Amino acid sequence: MALVKAGVVVLDCAEPEKLAEFYKELLDAEEIHVTANRVEIRSPDGTQLALRRDVNATPPSWPRPENSLQAHLEFEVTDLDAAERRIVSLGGRPTETKDATGPFEERSYADPAGHSFSLRRSVPHGPKMG
Structure with missing residues (x-):
């Protein structure tokens, strides 16, 4: 058994209740602990x-x-356009506007408190060919 196991990613922000609402809606998540x-x-x-x-x-x-990227979250999606509309409707904003097409297409955003995260198109995982 490992001596240390992974815990949880923690984002610092001025208003955790408000930011939790953004991520709860985006991820269809539930609160499990509140202090x-x-x-x-x-x-x-x-x-x-x-x-x-x-x-x-x-x-x-x-x-x-200045005060550059400290860490960011990455989420996998199947429909980038639908996910982007959801993010913007929840108060997030796009930060990367160039079109990065291809099998590993991704887009960058900031949550309402300014933390960076990206969406990456999930690639179907099938049996290895050849």
Whole structure:
């Protein structure tokens, strides 16, 4: 048995309750633990995410060099356009506008608190050919 096992990704933000609503709606997740300074959610596939209060949090500024990318989340989707409409309707915004087509097409966004995340088109996994 491993001495250390992976925990949960934690995003610092000024208003964890509001940011939890964004991710709960985006991931169809549920709250599993709430304190005065932290909200943890879990999506139906078991992915957990925590939002922690930091009143002095400043969002990453990617792609600008000051306070640049600290970490980002990556989500797989089958329909990038539908997912983008959902993100924007929930208060997120696109950050990468170039068209990156192909089998590994991805798009970058910021959540309402400015944290970076990307959507990547999921590629069907079939048996290896050849």
